[in-house]
Amino acid sequence: VADGSRPRETYHHGQLGPALVEAGLVLSRTSGARAIVLREATRMAGVTPRAAYRHFPSREALVDAVAAAALARMADVIQRHIDAVDPTAGGAAGRSVDVLRAVGRGYLEFALSEPGWFDVAFFVREDLAQATAGDAAGAAGRTPLQQLQDALDAMVATGQLAAKDRPGADLFCWSAVHGFAVLATRGPLRTLPTQERDRVADLVVELAVSGVAGQSS
């Protein structure tokens, strides 16, 4: 634990808020949001339970902050996939579809490799606002939902998606990858062998893309 288990030298911690969020990430990594227990987080930060209330009004507020941090990490994974799209292959049109695929694959890679964080990320007491809130954005300044929307907008720009089909396309793509992620991480598909699971994950992305841009690609 970074600044955690050893006793502090100073009475004041200095960065307790962020330290608690960090502890929340550690706690939730293996078993999700329910594993975030306030007392344990303060223990990891080397501080009394009561001290947490100086920074968060309640446990729920802490969980929300951890959720935002998890979303930001997810955004970074997705961005890595976007950046890896071959800029020389195909025309701009083909590339815009590749980017959509990259978003889907990044989403699933994150969810399947970090199921605990995926769980917190969407263990949410708020609404769509949170999915586009600043503190849920990755290093590139975009949240996962925004990355998806950017990709679809680009497809409209390159003619890969009719403008009239744009509304709702984001929610459809999101539903497809999110559904598989949930079924495969805590649902009945949890026991699929990894290899088959990853194969199906790719297929889900493929079919979602073809549902949205079926005619043209």
Next chain:
Amino acid sequence: VADGSRPRETYHHGQLGPALVEAGLVLSRTSGARAIVLREATRMAGVTPRAAYRHFPSREALVDAVAAAALARMADVIQRHIDAVDPTAGGAAGRSVDVLRAVGRGYLEFALSEPGWFDVAFFVREDLAQATAGDAAGAAGRTPLQQLQDALDAMVATGQLAAKDRPGADLFCWSAVHGFAVLATRGPLRTLPTQERDRVADLVVELAVSGVAGQSS
């Protein structure tokens, strides 16, 4: 409560197992699996907490039984949609696609109208086996997953789906509707106005169908 809150006349309850499952359904209806508390279920059945252990080895086992019951109800809702497919419209081919659509719509109608039961139904400690287990089947003897698979098999039979595309098609369709259901019932889409939510639900089914049978329909 059916045979619940008033005191029993007999020392033996007679049907305590089923009564506890019934109580579990009542408890989970509004807030899902977490609302199933063993002590409360026994209270509703007019019985000591300890009595539950005569019928279930643990709370988890009770929750599993409630999950199966919820899945069975879902299957019945889906079946209603299947049975409502116009048998005179289009050929057998078109009808097989209509049935797939009906399965998707039934799935979402259940999830959106009974979010609590939808939550229990997939709050599962077991794997795919449970999704095809007998006690999770509706009156017609099929579980939701089996209804979906039946629909896709029929599409192969009528040539609406190439046999080579059949593997994984079930998991894709499932992912799409399940994802939307999760996002809209406990996720960030929870606050969508009902009317818009239902519109998007239809769109999700539509695009999922066209992802799977894109070229032909």
Next chain:
DNA sequence: TGTACATCAGTGAACGCGCGTTCACTGATGTAC
């Protein structure tokens, strides 16, 4: 038909659990003069 007895389905009291949260407080920090 009546009785003995194994079996089944409940009782009732208790336990430990560890949590989130509240109380009145004290030690450290930094700014005004």
Next chain:
DNA sequence: TGTACATCAGTGAACGCGCGTTCACTGATGTAC
């Protein structure tokens, strides 16, 4: 440069909560003879 004092960030002990589960038990049931 030194001191007073408001403010900030922690302490430490305690509370209530209601749960799932265990204990040794007793009342009801049904079958064998």
